[in-house]
Amino acid sequence: MLQRVSRSFALVIQQLGPDLRNAVCIFYLVLRALDTVEDDTSIPAAVKVPILKEFHRHIYNRDWHYSCGTKDYKLLMDKFRLVSTAFLELGQGYQEAIEEITRLMGAGMAKFICKEVETVDDYNEYCHYVAGLVGYGLSRLFHAGGTEDLASDSLSNSMGLFLQDLKYEENSEKAVQCLNDMVTNALSHAEDCLQYMSALKDHAIFRFCAIPQIMAIGTCAICYNNVNVFRGVVKMRRGLTARVIDETNTMSDVYTAFYEFSSLIESKIDNNDPNASLTRKRVDAIKRTCKSSCSLKRRGYDLEKSKYNSMLIMVVLLLVAIVLGMIYAK
Missing domain, CATH: 1.10.600.10 (Farnesyl Diphosphate Synthase)
Incomplete structure (x- = not known):
């Protein structure tokens, strides 16, 4: 599944040892599923916002899934029960880290469903939710694996923000x-x-x-x-x-x-x-x-x-x- 939704990430994740590789893989798939819900414009805000806010609870439910998205992302959502099953097989430290970041990111995404990004501060806040938190999560997973000290929040945030994908509008000066x-x-x-x-x-x-x-x-x-x-x-x-x-x-x-x-x-x-x-x-x-x-x-x-x-x-x-x-x- 990871190969389908992100070939580049599937490549670099191979650098990790087995236990940490599994945890980071599940972490990515959970956040990719969360992102798929956010990106699906066909879902009414009244339906989307509660899903985003409760997503950190759904990952504990082996039977939960929500059909949305397109192509491989739709397949991920339709088979999300498999992600939940794999999540529940992780160690408690990994589970807690993934749940916490999913909760924070889901709440941040929900906030900006109802609010436009109008200022640089808005932009930075939104990027913190959708990218900076990824850095937090990875640092917590590394620490839970027992191989790294827990990095400061500011450094973890920068690691995530620097990876943020940018999408631009039509060309002009x-x-x-x-x-x-x-x-x-x-x-x-x-x-x-x-x-x-x-x-x-x-x-x-x-x-x-x-x-x-x-x-x-x-x-x-x-x-x-x-x-x-x-x-x-x-x-x-x-x-x-x-x-x-x-x-x-x-x-x-x-x-x-x-x-x-x-x-x-x-x-x-x-x-x-x-x-x-x-x-x-x-x-x-x-x-x-x-x-x-x-x-x-x-x-x-x-x-x-x-x-x-x-x-x-x-x-x-x-x-x-x-x-x-x-x-x-x-």
Whole structure:
């Protein structure tokens, strides 16, 4: 089921040991189900709000399910009893952590069903509920597994917020400026993320956390000041993703990736952007933190490489076709 609703998460979760892997998998599926209820616009608010508020109780009911969503998300909801059964087989510490985060997130989602996101404070509060709490939950699961100390709430919150997916509206100059503002907002959590990861002791948990965080700042780098965000899917290339997964083993690797992706963002800053000075300030802070580790490597992450490689391949193929045509003509 996890492979169906999130292939990327299914990949990084393999870094964890069996017990913690099962707990994090169930945690993700519970929150994905909660999110499916929130996202289904066909459910009237009068029905949706009570479900969201009571969802933390439903996970204890082996028979509960609610049909909503589409495609694989609908399958998850139709078979939610299987998730509940697996949840009830977890240790008490894992269960309590998942229940608490589900309760808080469900209440936060319910609040914003009845309230529009109109200000930056509203936006930050909503992101705390749907993303920051994920960081809290993971920290509690790591602690319940007996391998990590319980991280502070502020660091856990930043770990979750930095992973938040952003959806943007139709293209325009102001929309790009809004995009840049949202990326700049996300960068404010980067230093906390580095501090959080530097304190992790278990190598498997470290990789589980570090790989998505590097993907997050890489995605920020490719999206920043990029008009193509409004024209189609913009994401890191598969080859680069494979490199991140293969090469992320130590904090030195993390510092190097954060430094390089921050430098890429810096190279794309438009001085005419309203948030240019703030973006530059946050990028500088990230780079200073990485430099102060005295462990930077020379790696060379290139988000634009594929475009030129593809162009070069096309030119070579065209030349080969021409040469072959001349040979056959003779």
